[in-house]
Amino acid sequence: MDPHSRNKELVAPIRAAMYDFDLDALRAAMKAVCAPDVAFRLAFPFETTVGVDAYLDKAYAPLMSAVPDLERRDHIVMAGPTPEGNDWVGCGGYYTGAFVAPWLDIPPTGHIMHMRFHEFYQIKDGQIVEMQALWDIPEVMMQAGAWPMVPSLGREWHVPGPATCDGLVPGPFDPAAGAATCQHIIDMLEHMKRHPSQGGPEVMEMDRFWHPKMTWYGPSGIGTGRGIEGFRNWHQIPFLNGMPDRGRYVDEITYHFFGDRNYAAVTGWPDMYQTISHDGWLGIPPVDKKIEMRSLDFWRVENGLIRENWVMVDLLHMYAQIGVDVFARMREFNKVRAGFDPETGRAL
Numbered sequence: 001m002d003p004h005s006r007n008k009e010l011v012a013p014i015r016a017a018m019y020d021f022d023l024d025a026l027r028a029a030m031k032a033v034c035a036p037d038v039a040f041r042l043a044f045p046f047e048t049t050v051g052v053d054a055y056l057d058k059a060y061a062p063l064m065s066a067v068p069d070l071e072r073r074d075h076i077v078m079a080g081p082t083p084e085g086n087d088w089v090g091c092g093g094y095y096t097g098a099f100v101a102p103w104l105d106i107p108p109t110g111h112i113m114h115m116r117f118h119e120f121y122q123i124k125d126g127q128i129v130e131m132q133a134l135w136d137i138p139e140v141m142m143q144a145g146a147w148p149m150v151p152s153l154g155r156e157w158h159v160p161g162p163a164t165c166d167g168l169v170p171g172p173f174d175p176a177a178g179a180a181t182c183q184h185i186i187d188m189l190e191h192m193k194r195h196p197s198q199g200g201p202e203v204m205e206m207d208r209f210w211h212p213k214m215t216w217y218g219p220s221g222i223g224t225g226r227g228i229e230g231f232r233n234w235h236q237i238p239f240l241n242g243m244p245d246r247g248r249y250v251d252e253i254t255y256h257f258f259g260d261r262n263y264a265a266v267t268g269w270p271d272m273y274q275t276i277s278h279d280g281w282l283g284i285p286p287v288d289k290k291i292e293m294r295s296l297d298f299w300r301v302e303n304g305l306i307r308e309n310w311v312m313v314d315l316l317h318m319y320a321q322i323g324v325d326v327f328a329r330m331r332e333f334n335k336v337r338a339g340f341d342p343e344t345g346r347a348l
Contacts, residue, residue: 039131073096090298185306
């Protein structure tokens with residue numbers, strides 16, 4: 001078996017234990033494949049945790065208390081080498097179950113919830129040595145009617161998996177196909193960075209890279225855009241209006257690009273630096289603050305063009321860097337809810 005198919009199999013017992021979410025089985029499955037000093041880098045407010053026990057106790061035990069029938073569903077599982085020679089497995093999907101108790105002070109709905117995830121595992125010598133992952137916590141806030149920030153410009157909905165239903169990419173690994181898909185994405189991003197410093201939208205040559213029916217599945221707080229026009233209107237134009245220096249600090253970051261057949265992915269912690277120097281993005285004023293951003297992406301290429309792009313951005317981490325405590329604002333919402341302390345907004 002090729003190494004990248006073997007790496008998918010290495011992660012499979014973890015995914016299986018999360019489908020039924022037996023915490024003891026999950027702990028055993030993770031310890032069997034993780035290095036003792038494995039680093040788990042998760043979305044704000046969890047941040048980086050070292051070791052399986054500490055990670056499960058911090059991230060999953062409270063979530064399972066809030067969602068006792070928690071279930072994981074993957075719609076993308078892919079693997080491959082980076083140009084630097086490191087091996088990664090990328091998983092995208094969502095967690096679901098009945099939300100019956102508070103989590104991170106988000107009020108429970110009693111109904112089924114869904115929370116997107118993008119999780120990337122670096123594997124060396126048959127062991128997971130690092131995870132970089134984002135959970136779409138704002139999505140859960142929105143479902144609870146407790147998102148305290150600005151409305152999204154794009155469409156908020158339950159983001160689907162690949163239209164072709166082939167995101168669980170099978171082996172054997174095809175090095176040529178994976179490399180070609182990955183290179184298409186790298187070339188597209190190089191053209192993207194030409195705008196606005198080198199000219200108008202035409203310098204991006206988007207028609208050369210993107211399908212006419214492309215869908216850009218953004219994180220909750222930004223939302224989904226359909227077609228090049230939807231992508232530009234609901235994400236790119238506001239994003240560049242607020243942070244026109246996007247792409248000028250690439251020497252300060254490390255990307256991890258890899259491809260698997262017609263899928264490609266990128267992870268990095270962080271993978272963007274830019275300055276909120278102007279108005280126009282998420283209603284944030286020009287605070288003139290250079291921020292780091294975590295954006296973890298998957299792309300699906302169809303007939304040589306990008307048809308679908310799943311994007312996660314750690315917006316809670318971004319807000320924290322500019323001095324906005326989203327959780328504190330959310331607790332203000334909770335003060336008038338039954339079962340929450342009227343002074344603190346925390347669950348009684």
